[in-house]
Amino acid sequence: MQKKLFLYVGCLLLALAGCSGVKEIQYETYITALGLDYSRGEYILYTQAMNFSNTSKQEGGSGLEKSTTILIGRSKGKSIQAALSSLEQNATMPLYYGHVNTILLSKNVLEQKLPSVIDFIGQNPYLRYNCWLYGTNADIKEVFSGEGFFNLPSLFSILHRPEPLIKNNFFMPIEKYNRFISKYNEPAGSYIIPSLEIKKGKFLKNKKPMDIVTLTGGYAISQQKYKGWANKQDLVGLKWFSKDAINIPLSLFKERVSVIIENPKGSINVLNGRNPSYQLNVKTHAVIVHNEENISVNKIKKELAQQIKNQIVKTLNKGDEMKVDLLNISEKPYRYHNKTWDENTINHFKKELVKDINVKILIDETINYKR
Known part of the structure; x- marks a missing residue:
């Protein structure tokens, strides 16, 4: 029994000795x-x-x-x-x-x-x-x-x-x-x-x-x-094609109207031709959080769609200036249509290849004042 106890204690001491090299935080x-x-x-x-x-x-x-x-x-x-x-x-x-x-x-x-x-x-x-x-x-x-x-x-x-x-x-x-x-x-x-x-x-x-x-x-x-x-300011178009965008605040009509864009969904359609061309689509929901002059919902919707288009075009223009596809549009034909066009054709991207930008907005609700 004494030998077994001695052996057991020795094993414990060896185990404790193994912690001696641990660094204290x-x-x-x-x-x-x-x-x-x-x-x-x-x-x-x-x-x-x-x-x-x-x-x-x-x-x-x-x-x-x-x-x-x-x-x-x-x-x-x-x-x-x-x-x-x-x-x-x-x-x-x-x-x-x-x-x-x-x-x-x-x-x-x-x-x-x-x-x-x-x-x-x-x-x-x-x-x-x-x-x-x-x-x-x-x-x-x-x-x-x-x-x-x-x-x-x-x-x-x-x-x-x-x-x-x-x-x-x-x-x-x-x-x-x-x-x-x-x-x-x-x-x-x-x-x-x-x-x-x-x-x-x-x-x-x-x-x-x-x-x-x-x-x-x-x-x-x-x-x-x-x-x-x-x-x-030149990269404002990026957010309409990002999966991480959840809440996007925007102001309209010289800041007289404020809206929150929720979960925008951007997509790219590749159009066939000698060179790839593109149709850009944005679908989103919006909530009106401030409307100082009670501007109609239809007018707000129209102005909001135009502002989203303008932001996308602004980033396209900056990309042309820098000679780079900032919106990463050409990745779509490279991944899904690489048998239709070669890499050089796909990489020859210019804003003129974007033939249309469609924006669809559903305004779910307007803010209600607390009573």
């Missing part, structure tokens, strides 16, 4: 975002990190009492890995990349070094493909230092959590890296990487302007090439 630096720039032959790497307690304390009320600390790292190197190694050698606590939630790329990187970034992310075992992907022409460290509402950390901003914005006020698709990499090598269509900048003056904290990270537009990538940047 308070002794590591958790990187939440990774930024990359390129200038004068060198990569400039930025990291955004937060103390574990800064995030965990948001479960209680104390997290709103004072601003959370944001730690930003910066280093240079001839390669991305060299810049990363340089930063690690100067850190006082080990850097951990398993919690990177956002990747932010400068315009220079998107123009010149995107293949190198793709290789780096693919080879790094800690960087996951479900990170949010953004671009910027601003100083990356300023974007990483953007303020959150009520002293909440950056984890509660569009940089890390764009879902509430997408759900409640959809403007353009904000997608994760895996979606980008799945379309990067496609021989037709395009992909839009959302761009971020710091905007001041829209919100005040203690009477001082806040530095808020804001969506400003997007960078177009097509056939593994950078095609340029478009501001969000």
